[in-house]
Amino acid sequence: MTLEGWIVIGVIFLCLVFLVGTTISIDLVLFAGLAVVFILGIIPAEQALSGFSNEGMLTVAALYIVAAGLKETGAIHYIVKRVMGNARTVKKAQLRIMSPVMVMSAFLNNTPIVASFIPALERWSRISNIPVSKILIPLSYAAILGGTCTLIGTSTNLIINGLMIEEASIRSLGIFEPALVGIPCAIAGFIYLFIFGDKLLPVRGSSMDTFQDPREYTIEMIVAEGNTLSGKTIEDAGLRNLPGLFLIEIQRNERAIPAPGPYEKLREDDRLIFTGIVDSIIDLQQISGLKPATNQVFKLNAPRNERMMIEAVVSRSNPLTGRTIKEGNFRDRYDAVVLAVSRSGERIDQKIGDITLKSGDVLLLEAHPNFVQKYRNSSDFFLVSSIEDSSPVTYDKAWIAGLSLIAMVVLAATGILSMLQAAIVAGFLLLVTKSFQYSSALESVDWRVLIAIASALGLGSALQYTGAAEYLAVNLLEFAGDNPTMALASTYLATWLLTEMITNNAAAVLVFPIALSLSQSLGLNFIPFAMIMIVAASSSFSTPIGYQTNLMVYGPGGYRFTDFIKIGLPLNLIVATIAVSLVPYFWNF
Template identity: 35%
Template sequence: MSWQAWATVAVIVAAMGLFASEKVRIDLVALMALAALVILGVVSPAEALSGFSNEATVTVAAMFALSMGIERSGALEPLSRLLMKIRRPWLLTLALMLAIAPLGAFIKNIALVATFLPLALKVCQRTGTSPGRVLMPMAFAAQMGGVCTLIGTSSNLLADTLAQKHGMPPFGVFEFTELGAILAVVGIVYLMLVGRWLLPRHIHTDMPVQAEIGKYVTELEVTENSSLLGKSIADAGLGERYGVYPLELLRGDRRTWSPRSQKITRGDVLLVRGDWEKIEDFRRQAGLRNAPEGHYAHTDDRQRVLAEIMVAPASPLEGRRFGETGIGWRYDAVALAIHRRGQVLREKLSDVALAVGDVLLVLVPEEAMTNLRNDESLIVLSERENAHRTPRKALYAVAIMAGVIVASGLRWLPIPIAAICGATAMALAGCFGRKDVYEGMDWKIVILLGAILPLGVAIEKSGLSTAVVHAGMAVVGSHGPLAALFMVYLLTALLTELMGHNPSVVLMVGIAASVAHAMHVDPRPFVVAVAFAAATSFATPVGYPTNTMVYYAGGYRFTDFMRVGIPLILLFCALSMWLIPHFWPFQPLTR
């Protein structure tokens, strides 16, 4: 291989390591890889910037706006109200999958799961069922639906764009539907008959406020009427009497890490950990007050509610302290406590850098809840009814989305143009606010697509693709195109679990096309295998954003996804090996 090929390998390996570690944001990793390829001279500046004007990048951005219009117009509310009537958890699981899978073909998966997550939690709390029995199937169904259409997931659009660069005709909007629908039905049957026995039965999880959400860390200030005055924490016996555990004592600017022997005085702030209900009982009985709330000026008599909000995947709030997020001044909110799964936080609330999956307990005016729910960087887990939305706007949103699907499906307009027109129409119809489309856009994904696409150019230009294909053909030998298809599918599935669905598509489409050309068969079935393997990531909680969301909310362990997801991936792989050649035959290449 040339030195450019080795340099590309080094960039890919480094990017994969950073993607898998999750220590650096995915869009930043992609930009770092892009910069390295330009500096090394593997791609030209024009090639490096080509990804940001690519049809897939533009279409994904426009589809985000369309999904937002559907969600914020209230078009999903009638379905939500219908699902709320279900009392049995197994029936809720089935109903959620049957509802989400078709919707996932046209609406952003993250928006779907965020919409139905509080509903699922409420039914689980009402019936005394662990959310772990419901949330993972719901997330998987969103992925199964997304792969059913060309516009259902960004990886499908990427695969189509890259396939066209290799001389293939574009895929139709519904070309994936037959195969996707069969896999979705089989997947739902598997999750109901087999997966339910592999799911964890009892999980200590993050339930809504009414059911005590895990172990919160909060600050309690000692008042002049507190029964703790003059006592030490050891004498007070907080753990034994109240089930609340002191982590630290704050006295002015001084922090005491071992506070058990310290005499408590007025104005001291105790950093404590426990279930919220027990913390509240302790606060009332001991005459304490929530320290953040104590410093919060109540200047009016508006009714305030206690709300739980979770930091969503790809949220711009990640890495910021609460005061830097703008939640306080935007929603007139104050943070009372924080819960981070798997960790005991020992910092003051104001010093904690937020992470994906953190659950904040906030006090907000009731009228601010609507805007809080519309914030795509957060997921509201509270059990409150949404504010009434205008049915007319919901009808507009559904009609516009249908128009985009028809116009692109019948090829009246190219998909990017149809999506842009639809997003513009939704804005004019008032389906979302003027600023919503920019604030709610998942810019991480847009930047990731623009920056990662030139990596495919580097793979082809450096000769790395040819070297990989030769190595792969040596492994496949004379076993024919089906064996090669199997190799491409499994390699894509593995890369997806390590680095996410979009980067794996960029890496694999060129290789898949080259494998097909080496075997003198049509490359389309190989590209389809890449698209389906990348869009159905079930084995880890980090392979797909919807998995990450339910991983935190459902209290799963990493191995829970492996136990349920790996058999499902193998089942999909086996079915795909049978069905892909049926729908896209291995026709010999014509010269």
């Protein structure tokens, strides 16, 4: 192997050391590694930048936009609510998320599934008080394991099957043939995660981490007519255990029901009075069937999905000080609606319009984002600040988002369009129907994840360009000798290690001709080797960089590099043992 190849291996090793031993972000470490390789002149610019034009990376970017549309229209919140139900423990939450995701990933591309679920699970985590770090790695692993169960589960399976037909002149695999080994691996992975997931996964990204501000608001919501909440108990409606938020009273037909119990049934037009912190009030706004008690929100000029929540502190010079919100025509004056008022921990037992404003009152507003720029330096308010991720969900266009998702999956699964083309079509449909704003689409893209993916692909390209990848693969396979089982195990090991360092597709393409040559030299049937590569190329559990769904959950889950090693390495060994044991049983050498 050339000196350049050894340098690339050394740079990748140093990147792994930094990722394991420091808290430096993964995108910075990987981009720095790529920059070193490029600056040293080891690879040309087109190789270094190949990851930034890679179809897989661009697909992830497009899927972020689709996921944002699903999130802002409320479609994915509805799906997650149905899937997660009233899970109140980590094990139940993991069980509810892994089961359907494994099944879906067997027939659909796992990347859009994970991309769609991440934002909704983050919000569900805040509501359920279950740390998101306990469920996002199981989400990614379940999607990976499910993809190994059918020929169409991942693009890697299709690539290997195509190589078998074109380069090896071997029969095509049946669509459910990988299930013979994929299902046992998926079941074993499911059991392992269910038993050890809670113990081995860290407690990070917990919903309570954001509850640092003790300021509480009193807010009123109304049970809308003709919705699914009517007739449900408070507990079944999900209003009982909202963290940092308490239902203190129900007003029904001029009658007050103080401190309602969990089994009190809701009725249409019930006025619900909550007290709590702003994070939970944002979550409250996302619950389908509830609407703000003040009808002023429906009289603002901007559509609701273009607005956001803003906190503003009333100053002494505000012209409405000493007047009620209604008398001062707050909406007309500021083009904003007061949703709630916080006054030094004091509970205000009045309807919003009847509250007399005082200097120092903190107002929770719903307004267009330009309110912040307009009144930030105004003498009317001491302080004006926007609240991130607080746009109200209207659910009016949830069906458009749902149809866009279905169209994307069908177009990609049937091969009419590539995954990237299908994702672009779905994103375009969401934007052209104004399901959400273009600015929100741009803000929804996690650029750090994209940089990490592109940099990892660039380093993988460097491994291939310098011949280091082929050198590693050949030397790993040389350990096999004349033993068929050892040859199979070596093929698995080579494919898995390269998958963790480059990408699953690149690893499969690289190992395929070497494994084919090995099988032919030993006079063995190649089908077992193809099946072992299908499993190994998707078994990226030990690092976040080997599989794009792992990278996608890395940031939102607040994970560290070592978290994947801790829970993923035992899973790698379990899957490897099952695959190497079962493949020769189903496909003879």
